[in-house]
Amino acid sequence: QGKGKIGIIGSGLIGRSWAMIFASAGYNVTMFDIKESQLTGAMADITNQLAELQKSGTLRGALTAEQQRALISVTSDMKEAVTGAFHVQECVPENEELKKKVFSEMEQYADDAAVLCSSVSYIEPSKLFAHLKRRSQFIAAHPTNPPYYCPLVEIIPSPWTEQSVVSRTRTLLEEVGQVPVTVKKEIYGFALNRMQIAIVNEAWRLVADGVMSPEDVDKVFTAGLGMRYAFCGPFEVIHLNAEGIASYLERYGSTIQRVSSTFGPPPAFTGPVYDAIVQDNDAHYPLDKLQEMRGWRDARLVALAKLKKDM
Template sequence: SRDEKIAIIGSGLIGRSWAMLFASVGYKVCIYDILSEQIDSALKEILVQLKKLEESGLLRGKISAVEQHKLITGCTDFKECVAGAKHVQECVPESIELKRKVFEQLDAVADDKMVLCSSTSTMPASSFTEHLTHRAQCIVAHPTNPPYYAPLVEVVPAPWTNGVVISNTKSLLEEIGQTPVVLKKEVLGFVLNRIQYALLNECWRLVQDGTISVEDVDKVMSDGLGMRYAFMGPLETAYLNADGWKSYSERYADTIFNVAQDFGPTPRMEGETLEIVHNDLASRIPLDKLNERRAWRDARLAGLAKLKKEM
């Protein structure tokens, strides 16, 4: 990877994270943004973050924070940023018009080999690449926030994505220490958010019908289900809870089916329940303290990531 280049389009939260991850294994990273001040602040903030990570022993890769930072440069010219890159990671805001526009720009300057990869959380690549000359090189790699500590990346090819582009994207993500999962086909919301939304909906319903408090329903995850889920998924959890899946099915399939019949329609996250959920959280975590709480969260996620590596 040493002499190869990665281009990042959009230098917000996710663009900065990708830049750090690619530089951690020695890639030359070039960052582009429509706002030049965003590029400047990205380069400054990345240095601060890399140094902090180094001090706390959490820096990824084998080279120092300063060396990693030297690999990251900014560029105010789109074409120059992309030129010679083996992989372009698009990180502009989540809007279909913007994704279309940026992928048309990429299509105009791409060579026949570079991977054109979007960080989109929800939009299938087929919805913004169909008309492009280089559409076979387009793919989605949806990271999990914060990417430095939560390594999962959903790789979602469009129906026309070339197989080599899929395998190269997967290998690149593994090389930088992330955990790629490749979806076999496009699906609305991808997989992580479909599962997350199922959970959010049920938490919402349980608060809405007065079964449990906001604080306690969150505890069910953080001190219950989440303890296991940090190490294994729900399917393996169930497998271990009985003597394999056949035995789990014999014991619990009817119960699960019957309980699931009771879930009811999909709730809308608005109205009275929205007031209850928001006010309850705001009383414990005021809106002007969100950054402190995010730092608290990231420190814990870093600790968990370290534990998972050591075990």
């Protein structure tokens, strides 16, 4: 017996994570996929994860793992997932044509008042929603991987999205424990990925220019910048690094501009640097151990989330 129905389209990494998040708040979730094997895998994964989270005392929400598991069902029929849902979360691969086709199908079955939401990472919603009859009901909500442990969600309305759809999406996300932020103006890659790409580009250039090893570049984050960024954003960091932002910029503004003028063009991600970075990472994190490494990462993210909550 859940609070209301939520449909999930696509049961991969992101779809199954949304299912767990919505079930943790007591919603009935129906997950659809075109691949039967993905649905079977998703349910086994969810059952396993919920049991582990319960065992470690880090399960979200007030319900038991068994009660949450019972709120989630799967179907090979999109209509069954969408009909009667007040919110539908699309999680199919990042492909413009595929997403457009899936949205056209979703709007055929959706309830009049349903919010139709995409987990899209990069593509501007106006490109994805322009062709739809019910485009005022569509919105994008881009989660942060892994969504169960990293609560940030970027909400991106299209030019046609109704204000009530924006506010209902925000309210639902807050209720289930995520942290929504709004991308007020469409831009390719939104905010999170643009910032991540700026970092990856500079990390790559530092290795390419022989300034640092890939391993040490990662330490700049894990033992340096990442320590503060888990608690303070870039503006807060510089505010605290001097007597406020004005004082920081008075001292370092011209230095920042000088350093900025030395950033190179976007890397090509090919050649000997590519080989060095791929080999270095494959040696540290063997490809057949990635699932284990993700478990290791998630356990630490849970501990960090707990620390932040208890502060």
